[in-house]
Amino acid sequence: MNRALTFLQSRAARLALAGAAIFAGATPAFAADETTRVLASRLGEVLPDLQLSDGITSATVGSAYRLLEDFNVVKxxxxxxxxxxxxxxxxxxxxxxxxxxVELRRLPGINAIEEAIGRATEMGRPVLFIPGINDIDDIQTLAGINILAHVAYIAAEYDTPVIVATRRSVVLTICEEVVKAASLAAGRPENYIPNNMRYLSDEQFAFTAGVNGIMLRERPASCIYQGCFYSESLILAETGFVSGAIQVAGTANVSQLPFFVAACDYTLIGEEFYAASAYLSKEPPVLxxxxxxxxxxxxxxxxxxxxxxxxxxxxxxxxxxxxxxxxxxxxxxxxxxx
Amino acid sequence: MKTRVPIFITAFVGIFMILKFFVVTPWVSAVADELVQWGVITLAFAIILGVLNLAKINLKAVVERKTDWPYKAILLFGMVFMMSVGGFQWHLDMRAEEALSALTALEASGAAPAAVAAAVAASGEAQARAATNIFNFAFTRIYTPLSATMYSLLAFYVASAAFRAFRAKNLHATLLLVAAVLVMIGRVPVGGLLQVDLSDGTIWRPLVWIQDWLMTWPNAAGQRAIQMGAAIGMIATGLRVIFGIERPYLKG
Amino acid sequence: MINQEPTSRMQKFLTMFVALDRRWIFSAVAILTVIFMMLDFNLPIQPSPQAEGMYKTINSVQPGDVVHFSIDYGPSSAAELWPQHLCILRDLMRRGARVVCSSLWADGPPTIEKGFNIVVAELAEEGIKRERGVDYVNLGFKAGDRVAIASLGASFKRTFPTDYSGRPTASLPIMQGWDNYNDVKLLITIGVGDPGAVEYVQQAQSRYRVTMVAGVTAVISPQLYPYYQSGNLQGFLGGLAGAAEYEKMANTPGRATKGMNVQSAIHVLIVLLVLLGNLAQFSLRMMARR
Structure with missing residues (x-):
């Protein structure tokens, strides 16, 4: 009996009880109000005034149950x-x-980004980067901007200009900061050219037409699309192909992947796209x-x-x-x- | 300090939004909704930054007569034109609303029928002016056809991209080619023309069946795998940003 | 081998075909589209299981049932989605359902108005009277994407205090006796992307277990198969082909059925081009080996 009481007072038992309580209270299968109430009250009945440890009694566990009512059980x-x-x-x-x-498998698309910038350097033409068409509240846009930081850094090292076209004003502001910071970090602050940071239009197809114009008139040697794209993906990628650019795309939008795969040289698919910045930065926490x-x-x-x-x-x-x-x-x- | 404060704000707001996802406590939801509203308002005001950027770059190119300056002039004209007609539309909408309020007030106060009739006519005229003006014309006759034209370019680009991309270069490319051809034919009525009469009297359409099988099983399996992988990648990226592990915009 | 200097006339032709200028392809697509739009014939349409599921679900609606019909597309994708929108709305209103339309896209509400005006006029010709605010309502546009959908789960009237024409929703006869997804018989979305069908599944269907079907563009439709298999969606329509299948089942051949001639012709053209391109490349490889 003493051993049993010692066990009940042990840390492991408290954790097990708490775990059972959370499971019973929070799992949809047991979450019917009736069941939860019965379980909660039974704990008090079976183990009245049980001292689980200093100051923690079965009644406290009952209160913990009530706290669980605030938890969204479905999640x-x-x-x-x-x-x-x-x-x-x-x-x-x-x-x-x-x-x-930390071993990570090789992704050809990552090497392709560096090759694409190298090619632009050889040809003396700019790199065009598009961080998707969604606003900054989309995680894909953030992932795209993380990749832009590395693209801008490598491009600055190679002394190659980067044109960034955005559909959202806030994204433009952040991209400006990112390219400026990357150029500075690479020791070439002059590689940040304010006129190359362009907001085109909030309207989807007006933006697409604007980017197509940049591709056909300014002839970037490489086009890098990293972010959230919709129906404009194929229009951009086909125009990029016609302009003769090397194209590397990356998106987690499954519906647009076939178009990028068909029209671009390399495509980062889903999680590869999210992991790209880790591959490029090689920083321990990111890896x-x-x-x-x-x-x-x-x-x-x-x-x-x-x-x-x-x-x-x-x-x-x-x-x-x-x-x-x-x-x-x-x-x-x-x-x-x- | 310049770096720590933004990281702290990002982490605080990020963790709070995660908390909101998991709990149903009303005050958490209320604060989170308020934060979302702040975000929406900030994003809306940021449009000014975009307009300034657009005006600065293109105006300079037009003034200095740089290459392709006429395109930039058209862009600026379009922007100013739509902003002006939008402003005019807003003015008309306000007038229509005022006329309607005046009419309602008159009716409520029991005014003379002649005065009410005049107010009805004025309100009707204001509503009609608000409904038929240059903004609606620009939206339905310029913007809509231009958008539809850009979208319909896809039909042409799909044809040229498919012709170029679907080449049997290796085993994977050949599989992609075969699947694409079967789905393209099986998805349209012409695929149903190939029919086999089975012994039990039913008709089997092999191309339609194969197309449906490809879409229902291999496609759905692939979709699920990519979506799950992307969801996990999304969690990892989100946490990296929230905890300030990845913050390229703060490196300057 | 394509880069090698072509020697024979055949080789020259094949080399040219393999790298065919895309303007020839564009011209062929344009010419075939025009020709097949003018021809008057209908190919036999075979409804898919997904379209059948959609049709059955919509036709299980009883008079007076509340149906939330979300129109999440703008004018740019109307060519693909308008036929779906029209034939579904026609079915719902003919069956006497209470049709509650809203949009998560800013340019959606005018399309909703257009749909109501056409269908109400059609039904009036048949002698069926449907009244705004009683049998149908256009709640207009709501910003906020996922947040807006989640908010509908709590209250339609609070999410949309007024309808598209500015009348308070709380006083409309159609809005009486229900306020959230617990009382909605069927949720239908016709959408082009995000926010659209996937967001409605995640925020409304899976939370409130409301019966749901969707109509999407052909590009988005592969994304819906997992949700159809898992039972989140009772059916869905993919692009113009989906609309044609629905028209076939509803026995109301319209724009989508007609469009299938053009779509079939273009698909056949693309398949032929792909096969011929591969044949030309293969022949060139063989010639180079010799």
């Missing part, structure tokens, strides 16, 4: 994944800082975040695999059989939790 899986990601990031960042290596994303996938994949196997076996068993029903129930529960 629990996302929250758990976010916590996993943060833990992975800190572990990997520490490892990288201590001199550990660690890319690796943490890979580890996160290792957490997600087994869950997916379990679901796929369960539903496949369930479908191949005779309909209505005991095991088929069990598996169906399991898959339903899995879906509910996720």
């Amino acid at each position: 629990l899986p996302v929250f758990v994944l976010l916590i996993f990601f943060v833990i992975f990031f800190f572990v990997l960042n520490r490892r990288v800082r201590k001199g550990g290596e 660690a975040s890319v690796k943490a994303a890979d580890w996160l996938k290792l957490v997600i994949m087994p869950v997916m695999l379990i679901g796929v196997v369960a539903i496949t076996i369930s479908a191949s068993l005779p309909a209505g059989s005991e095991w088929s029903l069990h598996l169906e129930e399991f898959v339903r529960l899995l879906k509910e939790i996720l």
Whole structure:
């Protein structure tokens, strides 16, 4: 009995209880008000005035339940994944800082960005960069601007001008700062040319027509499209092809990927686009975040695999059989939790 | 200080927005909504920066008669023209609204029928003027056809890009080529012309079936994989920005 | 081998064809489009399972059911989406549903007005009377993309205090007895991109479990297959072909059915060009080996 009480007062038991409480209270499968109430009250009934540790009683756990009412239960899986990601990031960042290596697979599109700037230098023509057509509140625009920082840095080292065309005013302002900072960091502040930072129009196709005009009149040797694009993607990429430019695109907009793949020399697809700045900067914390994303996938994949196997076996068993029903129930529960 | 304050603001707002995503507490939502509103207002005012940039670069090119200056002159003319007619439209809308308010007030005060009839006529005229003016003309007769023309260029560009890109250079390119041809034919009615009468009396359209199979299974699987990968990449990029790990705009 | 100096006349022709000037392709597309627009015939249309799902869902609507019909496109993509918009609206209004239209795109509301005006006039000719504010309403445009959709989940009346013509929504007969997605029978979006179908699935359908179908451009449609398989969408229409399939099922052949002739011709042209391009490249490679 004493041992049992000691166990209940231990840190591990408190954590387990808290975990169970969170799961029971926050998981949609158990989140019906009735169930939560019963579970919460039972904790008090079964373990009245239990001293879990100094000042923490079963009643306190009950109050913790009420706090959980503020939590959006539908988003629990996302929250758990976010916590996993943060833990992975800190572990990997520490490892990288201590001199550990982070291995990332080679992406031809990343090398292509450097080649594209090199080619513009050889030809004595500018590089055209477009950070997508969405505003700064789109994460793809931020990812595009991160890539622009590296493009502007390499271009400044090579003494090659960069033209940036934007559809949004705020994006223009940030791009100006980024190119200015990158040119300064490369030791060539004169490579930042204010007239090359251009806002064209908030209107989608007016912007597209403006960029096409730049391509055909100023003949940039390389066109780099990194950000969020919609129907203008093919119009831009085809015009870039006609102007004879090397083209490297990157977007997470799945619907536009086929057009970029068909018309550009290289395309960074989805997560490759988000990871591009890490590849280019090679800074330890940034590399660690890319690796943490890979580890996160290792957490997600087994869950997916379990679901796929369960539903496949369930479908191949005779309909209505005991095991088929069990598996169906399991898959339903899995879906509910996720 | 110059770097730390912006990083602190980014981190604070970012973490708060993440918190808003996970909790349903009313005050958190209220503060987060307020922050979003601030963002929207800031973005709206930033249009002035864009207009100034556009005017500065193009006006200079026109004045100095640089290469292609006529294009830049047309651009400036277009901008000033649309801003003017937009302002005029706003003026007309205000007049129409005032006339309507006056009419409502007259009706409520029980004024003489003649006065109400005059107010009805004035309001009707103001509404009609607001509805048919040069702004609407510019929108429907200039902007709409120009937008539609740019969009429809896609039909031509898809043809030329497909002709150039779909070449059987290696195994992957050949797979892409075969899938593209099958989907292109199977997706339109002409693909349904190839029919096979099955023994049970039903008709099987092989091209339509293959197209549907390709879109439903390999396409959906690929879409899911790319979307999931992109979502994780998005989380990583978002956190890098929020925690100030990646801040290219603050390096200057 | 393409860069090698072509020796025979055949080789010269094949080299030229492999690098065919795109203006020839553009001309062929333009000529075929004009010719097939003028020809008067209809190819047999086979509805896809996704279009069938859409048709069945829309036709399960009963008189008086509230349907939120979000029009999320502007004039630029009307060529592809207007036929979908029109045939769905016609079906909904003929069935006597309460059609509540809104838009997340600033240039959407005029398109909503145009749709209502046409369908109401058509139905009036058939002797069916539909009244603004009672049977249908145009709530206008709401900025904020995802936030606006989430806000509809809480309250339509608070999100849209007035309709497009400025009347308070709270006093409209069509808005009585319901206020959020819990009471909406069906959610339909016709959209060209972001915000559109995917955002509605994430913010409205998955949260409130409202029955949903969507109409999108052909480019966006591959993105919707995962949502259709997972049951978030009961069906969807992809581009002009989707609209033609719907017209076929509704037995109201219109602009989309006619457009299928042109689309078929252009698809066949592209396939022929691709195949001939590959054949020419292959022949050149063989000639170079010899």
